[in-house]
Amino acid sequence: xxWTLLVTFFKIxxxxxxxxxxxxxxxxxxxxxxxxxxxxxxAQAVTLAGMAPGPIATNxxxxxxxKVAGIPGAAAATIGMILPSFIIIIALAVFFFKVGRERLxxxxxxxxxxxxxxxxxxxxxxxxxxxxxxxxxxxxxxxVLLIFIFAMIGTMKYHLHPLVVLSVSALMGIAFFM
Numbered sequence: 001x002x003w004t005l006l007v008t009f010f011k012i013x014x015x016x017x018x019x020x021x022x023x024x025x026x027x028x029x030x031x032x033x034x035x036x037x038x039x040x041x042x043a044q045a046v047t048l049a050g051m052a053p054g055p056i057a058t059n060x061x062x063x064x065x066x067k068v069a070g071i072p073g074a075a076a077a078t079i080g081m082i083l084p085s086f087i088i089i090i091a092l093a094v095f096f097f098k099v100g101r102e103r104l105x106x107x108x109x110x111x112x113x114x115x116x117x118x119x120x121x122x123x124x125x126x127x128x129x130x131x132x133x134x135x136x137x138x139x140x141x142x143x144v145l146l147i148f149i150f151a152m153i154g155t156m157k158y159h160l161h162p163l164v165v166l167s168v169s170a171l172m173g174i175a176f177f178m
Contacts, residue, residue: 001069001073002072002073003076004034005065005069005076005077006077006079007080008080009061009065009076009078009080009081010080010083010084012030012080013080013081013082013083013084013085014084014088016081016084017112017115017116017119019116019120020055020058021056021057021123021124022116022119022120023057023119024057024126025122025123025126027057027061027064028046028126031064036064036068037067041067043127045063045064046060046127058078058082061081062078065077065078140177143172143173146172147172147173150165150168150172151169
């Protein structure tokens with residue numbers, strides 16, 4: 001089991017372009033296909049992982065690994081998740097040091113930005129609806145959308161501190177889902 005966690009999260013770490021939120025759908029697919037978690041368990045794990053300090057993808061790996069195989073599982077999933085980034089960053093540092101700023105490289109990065117934004121929106125949709133179809137709006141989905149709207153307006157329009165938005169969102173979650 002430890003080897004499976006390590007290899008699975010190593011593969012996920014290899015394709016983690018755009019940060020943790022962009023890769024959540026891949027983590028969810030693996031966790032569900034390996035039968036490590038249900039959709040509801042995964043949504044709860046992502047919520048907890050998002051509240052903890054550090055990258056959400058790594059925090060999700062820790063939680064999944066812990067659920068599957070305790071502390072050794074958490075360690076295996078974490079190592080699997082961060083090892084590819086470590087290797088890639090070292091290789092890129094050597095590459096950029098030698099190549100410098102090439103126009104082709106800039107164009108590639110401009111092309112990747114919209115893809116990363118699309119993956120983040122998809123991850124938010126999957127976590128927000130627990131994998132349910134958007135047209136099948138129920139009370140749970142409606143409550144999640146209200147919390148989302150509050151968080152967006154509070155952050156973007158009123159420039160509320162993220163801790164205030166986080167705290168009020170948690171209280172709204174308690175009120176809606178108690």
